Amino acid sequence: MERIAEGEYAVMEVLWDEAPLTAADVAARVPEDRGWSLATVKTMLSRLLAKGVLTHEEEGRRYLYRPAIRREDYVAEESGRLIDRMFGGRVTPLVAQLAARDKLTPADIAEIEALLKALKS
Amino acid sequence: MERIAEGEYAVMEVLWDEAPLTAADVAARVPEDRGWSLATVKTMLSRLLAKGVLTHEEEGRRYLYRPAIRREDYVAEESGRLIDRMFGGRVTPLVAQLAARDKLTPADIAEIEALLKALKS
């Protein structure tokens, strides 16, 4: 699966959230703070099409875009990449790292524990 | 803190492992499969210096390079970035994601549980 650049990812998120959409619709839904012009969004869409992570079907004179890959799949792959790169493929150090950085609230801890318990059964 | 590119990261790893080192030493320690020439490693070192994540001191006519940032700090930041981007800043979905992808072995689960228990006390 092709890598998706940071900016492109923002476009994918829009389409994962709601699809299919026209280019204009996507542009309208991209987070305000990106400050992107419609032209920029169109460039992103073309590149994502070229990467094969989007498909399009013609609707009259326009295209309707929709994701060609599942969000969970991409996220899993990208997470795996980071883990490989920074933690030698081991997940525990990542959790440890997050814990040490106070990124885990007590609620997080409880939630993860519940999750793990469910996994074991 | 400046971003470190993927290739540059490989150089940082060498220096996090052992420092200070000369450019030639770093080149010798970079993983074989990168297939980098000494020139390439020197470019990386310059760029890392420019980014302020390395320091150098002169040793005769050469430099001795050493990290200017701690590995844990960088890793924490980079992990945080991924989590923000893909999981909206919440850690639990990341763990859930990894679990769902069978990235967690029973040993991992036990280890994380122990870790969390320690955190609570």
Place this chain on the structure above:
DNA sequence: GGGACCTGATTACACGTGTAATCGACAGGG
């Protein structure tokens, strides 16, 4: 039916990155 408007396609351009080659300076061996 002629201009305004909207579409995707094509082109543009600067910056980061991967991957070096080359250069000017100097050190050390003969």
Place this chain on the structure above:
DNA sequence: CCCTGTCGATTACACGTGTAATCAGGTCCC
């Protein structure tokens, strides 16, 4: 003292990415 090797510095160049502008073609209003 000169040659050869070695250093960091400078330059090179292609590709991905962020961020568009422009263009060619069709639609729709007047």
